[in-house]
Amino acid sequence: MAIKFSDKALDHVIDEMIDVVENSKDEIFNISEGARSEYERLVIELKETKEKVIQHIENGDQLEKKVKLSRQRLAEVSKYFKKYSESDIREIYEKTHAMQTKLAMLRHEEKVLRDKRDDLERRLISLAGTIDRAEGLASKISVILNYLQDDFKRVNEMIEDAKEKQEFGLKIIEAQEEERRKISREIHDGPAQMLANILLRSEIVEKISRNGDLDKVINELKSVKTMIRTSLYEVRRIIYDLRPMALDDLGLVPTIRKYIATTADYHKMEIKFIIIGKEKRLPQKYEIAFFRLMQESLQNAIKHARPTLIQVKLEIQSNYLTMLIKDNGQGFDPETKKDNSFGLMGMRERVEMIEGKLMIDSKIGKGTTVSIHVPYSC
Numbered sequence: 001m002a003i004k005f006s007d008k009a010l011d012h013v014i015d016e017m018i019d020v021v022e023n024s025k026d027e028i029f030n031i032s033e034g035a036r037s038e039y040e041r042l043v044i045e046l047k048e049t050k051e052k053v054i055q056h057i058e059n060g061d062q063l064e065k066k067v068k069l070s071r072q073r074l075a076e077v078s079k080y081f082k083k084y085s086e087s088d089i090r091e092i093y094e095k096t097h098a099m100q101t102k103l104a105m106l107r108h109e110e111k112v113l114r115d116k117r118d119d120l121e122r123r124l125i126s127l128a129g130t131i132d133r134a135e136g137l138a139s140k141i142s143v144i145l146n147y148l149q150d151d152f153k154r155v156n157e158m159i160e161d162a163k164e165k166q167e168f169g170l171k172i173i174e175a176q177e178e179e180r181r182k183i184s185r186e187i188h189d190g191p192a193q194m195l196a197n198i199l200l201r202s203e204i205v206e207k208i209s210r211n212g213d214l215d216k217v218i219n220e221l222k223s224v225k226t227m228i229r230t231s232l233y234e235v236r237r238i239i240y241d242l243r244p245m246a247l248d249d250l251g252l253v254p255t256i257r258k259y260i261a262t263t264a265d266y267h268k269m270e271i272k273f274i275i276i277g278k279e280k281r282l283p284q285k286y287e288i289a290f291f292r293l294m295q296e297s298l299q300n301a302i303k304h305a306r307p308t309l310i311q312v313k314l315e316i317q318s319n320y321l322t323m324l325i326k327d328n329g330q331g332f333d334p335e336t337k338k339d340n341s342f343g344l345m346g347m348r349e350r351v352e353m354i355e356g357k358l359m360i361d362s363k364i365g366k367g368t369t370v371s372i373h374v375p376y377s378c
């Protein structure tokens with residue numbers, strides 16, 4: 001039977017396992033406590049039995065002496081039976097016999113007590129073993145319980161994490177597809193259509209020039225030139241959106257500067273850019289990462305925060321790079337995860353890849369500051 005695995009399924013299984021193990025631990029504790037009190041009871045019983053054995057031996061020895069004396073007396077009386085009356089002889093005989101019977105009983109009781117003592121000693125040894133094993137088991141169970149409550153719970157987090165990463169991977173594929181669709185539509189609606197128009201107009205120019213109407217030719221050529229210029233602008237814009245060539249050609253700082261200027265102009269809002277430290281080229285992985293981090297933070301601020309001011313501060317030092325993207329917008333709770341939101345997660349992944357740290361400081365109504373700190377050596 002196929003098991004449907006929901007988010008909470010593993011939590012539920014672990015909780016059940018913890019319950020079972022906790023119950024087993026209680027049971028083992030009860031067994032161990034029972035064995036311990038039985039042990040204590042047997043120790044007392046053994047002590048009493050040993051005392052009784054000693055008492056019986058002493059009583060037996062004393063009685064044996066008395067029996068011996070009585071038998072000597074009986075022998076004497078029998079030897080000189082003329083001196084004693086028949087009732088005297090019978091009395092001594094009966095007394096000796098009674099003492100002998102009592103001695104036999106005492107010796108029998110002593111044997112029973114010795115057997116009981118040996119049995120008690122054997123049971124005590126076996127109980128001590130049970131107590132030891134129960135304690136060993138209880139400590140092993142404690143280890144299992146810790147493992148279940150602590151380490152195993154982390155497995156769940158790891159699974160959640162892996163699931164998020166998988167979703168992130170899927171989101172990247174979807175985003176790629178969406179991006180391709182967008183580019184093809186932009187080229188189709190923009191430059192491709194304009195080129196078709198230019199072709200059409202060129203044919204018109206050809207026809208007019210055959211008729212020798214120079215003014216019309218010049219006018220048509222002017223409009224073709226405008227169309228070519230617009231197409232060029234469109235093509236450049238599409239390329240810039242894909243990946244600003246300036247990033248490879250001029251480096252991080254001029255590209256951010258240009259991006260911020262264009263974005264501020266497009267959204268009609270104020271975006272400040274401050275650069276601290278030496279403005280210089282950085283290894284490509286840092287330039288790409290910082291540009292994309294700035295781009296996503298800026299887009300988030302514009303898309304979600306409704307700010308009146310955004311500030312981007314980039315600091316380039318010889319041993320670290322930092323960037324702050326601060327908006328005065330509505331803020332949010334960074335702990336709350338949103339379905340189908342992958343921008344922040346992508347940012348974290350990028351920062352992790354360059355071994356840096358990302359912090360989001362945001363309060364509802366108080367704006368948001370994204371800070372990125374990356375160790376770096378030039």
Ligand SMILES: Nc1ncnc2c1ncn2[C@@H]1O[C@H](COP(=O)(O)OP(=O)(O)OP(=O)(O)O)[C@@H](O)[C@H]1O
Nearest residue numbers: 300301304305331332338340341342343344345368
């Ligand atoms: N600067 C900000 N101000 C206010 N809310 C923000 C800000 N940045 C992020 N958020 C909130 O955090 C959520 C997650 O952001 P994230 O960038 O991960 O996803 P998204 O922008 O919604 O989608 P996308 O996957 O396209 O980036 C946003 O939906 C928004 O609610």
Ligand SMILES: [Mg+2]
Nearest residue numbers: 296300343344
């Ligand atoms: Mg986003």
